[in-house]
Amino acid sequence: MxxxxxxxxxxxxxxxxxxxxxxxxxxxxxxxxxxxxxxxxxxxxxxxxxxxxxxxxxxDKRSMVRAVIAYRADALSGLHREAPLGELDRVAALHTWAESYLNRADVLAGGCAFGSLVAEVMKSDLELHDDIAEGFERWREMFRRGLTAMRDSGVLRRDADPDRLAHVFMAAYQGGMLLAQGARDEAPLRDALNGALDYLETFRPRRGRAVTAPSSDR
Amino acid sequence: MxxxxxxxxxxxxxxxxxxxxxxxxxxxxxxxxxxxxxxxxxxxxxxxxxxxxxxxxxxDKRSMVRAVIAYRADALSGLHREAPLGELDRVAALHTWAESYLNRADVLAGGCAFGSLVAEVMKSDLELHDDIAEGFERWREMFRRGLTAMRDSGVLRRDADPDRLAHVFMAAYQGGMLLAQGARDEAPLRDALNGALDYLETFRPRRGRAVTAPSSDR
DNA sequence: AAGTAACTGGGCTTGTCAACCCATAAACTT
DNA sequence: AAGTTTATGGGTTGACAAGCCCAGTTACTT
Structure with missing residues (x-):
């Protein structure tokens, strides 16, 4: 065959x-x-x-679930996003990104469309793991690219690690989503995302020090 | 009947x-x-x-799942924990707490025993939601208590919000666990937890300022 | 000694659902 | 005109699992 x-x-x-x-x-x-x-x-x-x-x-059903996983991963990575926040290469863009998930009723009911899906499926079907890992990887690349751009443009200090910070944001989002869904309250998500954003602020160049770019970012 | x-x-x-x-x-x-x-x-x-x-x-099966949820929530909240990290009332204790989840093979395979369970069950059985919310709430209380103690003892500044910080740690853990499970790599979990710990450091009283307690914490 | 809880080891019904096969027809391509 | 793709609408099979009932036995308590 x-x-x-x-x-x-x-x-x-x-x-x-x-x-x-x-x-x-x-x-x-x-x-x-x-x-x-x-x-x-x-x-x-x-x-x-x-x-x-x-x-x-x-x-078979697995192939359909695989397609849905890819679809949700696309949405997470902003592939077919309507809102014009394509590149997260400024701090303000990350704020916009975070805010876009607040005040949404569906979040309280279903959590993250990708995270809740893969969490359910990960243990029951090991063959879906590669699709899941790839989805996370694509999402991570979005953050990594933006954070690297911020560092290279002088918005963030040189010691800001895009890989580490990407994980911080991803975990804050996914964990916040899960907690918000579990508590039916968006406070955990809001606090987690704001915490990540505040943490990012600590990587701003200190004022008075000479930096490459004048940093017109908010 | x-x-x-x-x-x-x-x-x-x-x-x-x-x-x-x-x-x-x-x-x-x-x-x-x-x-x-x-x-x-x-x-x-x-x-x-x-x-x-x-x-x-x-x-019925639901009652068994409920019991397992309660059991896992107990474990998360440290109720029947063997290791002697009962109270997270010092920053060092939070470091120990975080490290206790690193370098563990089961984490890469199964994620958080509580989080992965509730994520799977939350949508399929709405009647379990109260048990889930209560489990998260008990866990949150553990962080809240410790962080409040840290603030009251002067280890953290007065503007450190135990509720917000509790959510930051919980989300970092849950999100990091999910990502680690999805990527079969503990780096996301490590980065997320270290990020939360670093963020906590920004709430230390600044040296040179008068603080109530001498802060003998690490 | 009585009563109750703890336990064995089946069997049976009912429902669900994925996977599969069938005959047929419209629509598009070349 | 031929061949392929897209579509309809049913039927069947096999597996698995949850809930339930039954006929007992053992062990503890009072």
Whole structure:
């Protein structure tokens, strides 16, 4: 069986659209009810497609979950984000980024769309681990790039470590999301994100010292 | 049926021991395989008890999961901890606390025993939410108490907010655990915890200023 | 000695759900 | 016109697991 091994099955524009529609629907359902509580039949009904369409684009459930993981990772990394905060290369952009997650009802109910998904799935299906690791890695790269740019432009001191700081922000977000979801209160998320932002401030160049850039950042 | 409504079914010492044994076994299995992937039969076999024993102590699966949640929350809050770090009322104690989670293989595989459990269960079973919230609250109280003690003893400045800082530490831990589990690398956890500890240092009283206590803390 | 709790080891029903197969038809590409 | 992709709508199978019932035995307590 050579066809099953080759995933390079080309899809037409229409097929791509249907597939994307199924993924979006599945992602929404899974975000609300969890993976284990979302059957293929649920997705099929919500998406308004036939059963054979599901098995056409996703031969088994794992492949669908994989697609949802990739979809959520894209969203986290800002790939198909509507808001214009593409690059986190200024401190103000990180503030905007953090604030974009506050005052949102869905956060209290479902936590992080990516984090809650992978947390549920990580133990039950080891074969999804690579997809999960890659999703985190892509997300981390977004922070790393922005923080490196801040350091190189003189907004942050030379001793600011983009790798360490990226982990600080990622953990503050994911942990804050989990705590907010668990307590049904956004205070943990707010405090964690503000803590990370305050911590970042400690890496600002000290005033009076000569710095390369005049730092017009907020 | 009056008996089912009254949960005050007294257990003998032996019964308590068996129940605890089942809970510990279930907690271990669930930590490795997740809730959905751990059947009652699995627990039964691993614990070496009969099927009726399970239904005797836990009429349904939810009650068993509830017991495991409480068990893991106890562990997180240091209730049945072997190591002597009962009170986190010194900065050094927080360092010890953080280090106790590093260099551990189980963390890379399973993440936080409490966090990964509640993350999996939170969406599938809404009735467990109160148990989860209470577990987080007990854990938070541990940090709050220690940080308040630090502030009151002059180890931290007056403007150090124990509530905010508690959330910072909790989020750093939970987020770091999730990231470490996802990346199979403890670096995210280490960076997140060290970030929180560094951030705490910024709340030390500045040298040269008069402080109430001489601050013999590390 | 009575009563109750702790325990064994089955079996049975019911439901859910993933995976699979079928016949058929419209739409698009070349 | 031929071939492929996209689609419909059902049916079936097999596995697994939760909840439940039953017929007993052992051990502790009072």
């Amino acid at each position: 050579p066809t099953t091994d080759v995933p390079a099955r080309r899809l037409t524009t229409k097929g791509e659209a249907t597939r994307a529609h199924i993924v979006r629907t599945a992602a929404e359902l899974i975000y609300v009810k969890g993976v284990q509580n979302t059957s293929n039949e649920d997705v099929r009904k919500a998406a308004g497609v036939s059963g054979s369409q599901l098995s056409h684009y996703f031969p | 009056p008996t089912t409504d009254v949960p005050a079914r007294r257990l003998t010492t032996k019964g308590e021991a068996t129940r605890a044994h089942i809970v510990r076994t279930a907690a271990e299995l669930i930590y490795v395989k997740g809730v959905q992937n751990t059947s009652n039969e699995d627990v039964r076999k691993a614990a070496g008890v009969s099927g009726s024993q399970l239904s005797h102590y836990f009429p």
